[in-house]
Amino acid sequence: MATEIIEARRLTKSFGSFKAVDDLSFTINKGEVYGFLGQNGAGKSTTMRMLLGLIYPDNGAVYIRGMEFNNRTRHLLAYIGAVIERPDLYLYLTGWENLKLFAHLSGKEITSARMHEVLDIVGLSGREKDKVKGYSQGMKQRLGIAIALIHDPELLILDEPTNGLDPQGIAEMRFLINRLSKELGKTIMISSHLLHEIEQVATNMIILHRGKRIVEGKVADLLSPADTSVKIRLTPDEAVIAQLKNSEWKAQISSTQLGQITFKTDPENVPAINNWLVNHGASVLQINVTHSLEDYFLSLTSEDHVAAGTI
Amino acid sequence: MLRLELFKIFKRPRTYISFGIVAAIALVIELAMYADGKNFINFALQGINEQFDMRGNILNGYLITYIILQTLLVQIPLLVALVAGDAIAGEASMGTLRLLLTKPQSRSKVIIVKFVASLCYALLLLLWLAIVALGLSVLIFGAGDMINLKSDAMVIILKDDVLWRYVAAFAFAALAMATVAALALLLSCFADNSIGPIVGTMGIIIVLMIFSTLDLPIFSVIKQYLFTTHMVGWKGFFDDPVPYKAVGTSAMVLLVYTFLFLGASIVWFNKKDIQS
Numbered sequence: 001m002a003t004e005i006i007e008a009r010r011l012t013k014s015f016g017s018f019k020a021v022d023d024l025s026f027t028i029n030k031g032e033v034y035g036f037l038g039q040n041g042a043g044k045s046t047t048m049r050m051l052l053g054l055i056y057p058d059n060g061a062v063y064i065r066g067m068e069f070n071n072r073t074r075h076l077l078a079y080i081g082a083v084i085e086r087p088d089l090y091l092y093l094t095g096w097e098n099l100k101l102f103a104h105l106s107g108k109e110i111t112s113a114r115m116h117e118v119l120d121i122v123g124l125s126g127r128e129k130d131k132v133k134g135y136s137q138g139m140k141q142r143l144g145i146a147i148a149l150i151h152d153p154e155l156l157i158l159d160e161p162t163n164g165l166d167p168q169g170i171a172e173m174r175f176l177i178n179r180l181s182k183e184l185g186k187t188i189m190i191s192s193h194l195l196h197e198i199e200q201v202a203t204n205m206i207i208l209h210r211g212k213r214i215v216e217g218k219v220a221d222l223l224s225p226a227d228t229s230v231k232i233r234l235t236p237d238e239a240v241i242a243q244l245k246n247s248e249w250k251a252q253i254s255s256t257q258l259g260q261i262t263f264k265t266d267p268e269n270v271p272a273i274n275n276w277l278v279n280h281g282a283s284v285l286q287i288n289v290t291h292s293l294e295d296y297f298l299s300l301t302s303e304d305h306v307a308a309g310t311i
Numbered sequence: 312m313l314r315l316e317l318f319k320i321f322k323r324p325r326t327y328i329s330f331g332i333v334a335a336i337a338l339v340i341e342l343a344m345y346a347d348g349k350n351f352i353n354f355a356l357q358g359i360n361e362q363f364d365m366r367g368n369i370l371n372g373y374l375i376t377y378i379i380l381q382t383l384l385v386q387i388p389l390l391v392a393l394v395a396g397d398a399i400a401g402e403a404s405m406g407t408l409r410l411l412l413t414k415p416q417s418r419s420k421v422i423i424v425k426f427v428a429s430l431c432y433a434l435l436l437l438l439w440l441a442i443v444a445l446g447l448s449v450l451i452f453g454a455g456d457m458i459n460l461k462s463d464a465m466v467i468i469l470k471d472d473v474l475w476r477y478v479a480a481f482a483f484a485a486l487a488m489a490t491v492a493a494l495a496l497l498l499s500c501f502a503d504n505s506i507g508p509i510v511g512t513m514g515i516i517i518v519l520m521i522f523s524t525l526d527l528p529i530f531s532v533i534k535q536y537l538f539t540t541h542m543v544g545w546k547g548f549f550d551d552p553v554p555y556k557a558v559g560t561s562a563m564v565l566l567v568y569t570f571l572f573l574g575a576s577i578v579w580f581n582k583k584d585i586q587s
Contacts, residue, residue, distance in 0.1 A: 052413045054585040071581060077415040084413065088406025092323055101315050105414040147410065 003030040011060035022211040035202030036191035043211035081153035087144025091133035106151035138169035233286040316428035329390040372449030373457040395429035395495035396508035403587040433488035483545040493572035
């Protein structure tokens with residue numbers, strides 16, 4: 001049976017006339033890596049701040065391990081570690097001093113051995129005596145995660161942890177998140193505005209748009225290969241398309257038009273389809289593989305860009 | 312948690328600038344008095360010297376400390392506001408406030424600890440002032456009977472009767488600084504940048520001090536309710552006899568203001584959305 005770590009129940013928050021989060025509910029269970037996907041301004045950070053008691057909801061409530069979380073039950077934060085937006089730290093202190101300072105505030109007795117262990121997990125061993133102002137963005141992000149981890153919380157809330165990192169930093173962060181989940185058994189809530197980021201680390205996900213939940217479910221189901229859309233552009237040839245409609249691939253054709261065929265099929269079938277077309281005399285110009293969820297997410301993004309006049 | 316706040320305050324190099332400023336002002340006055348103090352005393356006592364025969368070490372450490380304290384009337388609150396005004400707003404602008412508040416500590420406790428830490432800083436600053444003003448002045452100029460020249464009278468306090476008055480005056484000043492710290496902390500809760508609360512605190516103190524010192528009928532009704540009127544209550548310890556009732560009333564007013572500001576900070580901070 002799933003163990004609920006945190007539950008958001010009908011959360012709503014407005015800033016003036018702008019509704020940042022609108023009647024949002026979800027539950028995160030033990031062991032899940034819960035992806036929070038949405039474009040900038042979708043309400044991800046506001047929701048995370050409400051889960052942590054940084055922002056008070058206008059309506060709705062947060063439950064941590066079944067108990068309502070509010071100003072009188074802030075002790076429940078001992079179950080959570082978080083890095084919200086940038087990992088802002090005391091730049092004039094060393095990494096060790098920052099870690100020690102927040103360790104004392106965690107409500108638990110933290111030993112030096114535990115501090116060394118956490119620094120080792122995030123790959124900062126040997127740099128802990130350096131002042132944080134000399135750290136790279138990736139090192140600050142990792143120290144932020146060390147601070148979030150120091151009291152061994154059940155749930156880690158990471159708000160866009162790859163923001164501002166270079167490609168190597170992003171890869172290292174992804175590796176760290178996977179390690180925290182798989183080796184240390186942490187339940188993780190992670191937000192991003194990039195579907196592929198969530199896809200690579202999350203077990204479950206929710207897509208937010210303008211503060212509302214659009215889609216929620218297991219990543220394996222939402223990003224099922226059967227929902228992959230394969231668009232093939234080829235030289236216009238009605239005879240080939242007619243043959244294709246009577247071939248083994250006919251069930252997977254979702255639309256045809258002169259010069260373009262769209263399949264709904266597993267990406268593993270793409271080479272075979274390509275071979276079939278080439279063997280039947282078609283000249284394949286371009287193959288584009290997208291997931292319907294990605295299409296949907298991109299359509300949301302472009303809707304907002306159009307509304308904002310940026311495209 | 313208090314230890315951590317003090318650690319943060321005293322790990323910042325800029326904290327020590329205040330101590331440097333206090334030392335610099337005290338030393339400049341002491342040097343000036345050392346070089347030209349006799350002329351200053353003769354000028355100050357020119358009307359009195361004609362009628363009285365003033366003997367002994369008039370230019371002594373006690374008198375010079377009193378002059379230094381008068382000079383630092385505005386500067387010390389500013390230096391306290393630098394730290395207390397930064398307590399919440401500074402953390403908000405650095406972004407550390409949201410990290411701090413994701414820890415299982417109550418917001419009320421955060422405010423109270425930050426107030427106490429600011430107060431500790433103010434007390435240390437006053438202690439430092441006592442060392443560089445009183446200690447150094449007595450060391451350089453020696454002790455003696457203290458002359459307190461007021462606009463309408465001259466009070467002579469015997470040498471052996473002075474020291475306890477300074478102890479009491481510094482204790483009273485600590486209370487006044489607690490009020491300043493509480494005001495700066497309250498303004499700090501409203502801002503995400505420490506400049507606003509620091510300038511705001513000083514602005515309020517300067518404007519209210521003008522109200523407190525101007526002898527206009529329009530201000531005479533309200534000035535007794537202004538905390539700035541009572542911040543200079545420490546001077547009462549250099550009257551003879553000491554007006555204990557007036558000093559006690561001033562201390563009470565400062566205490567009430569301190570709790571009002573602190574209470575308002577707690578209420579506001581507990582309701583505040585942290586968006587920084």
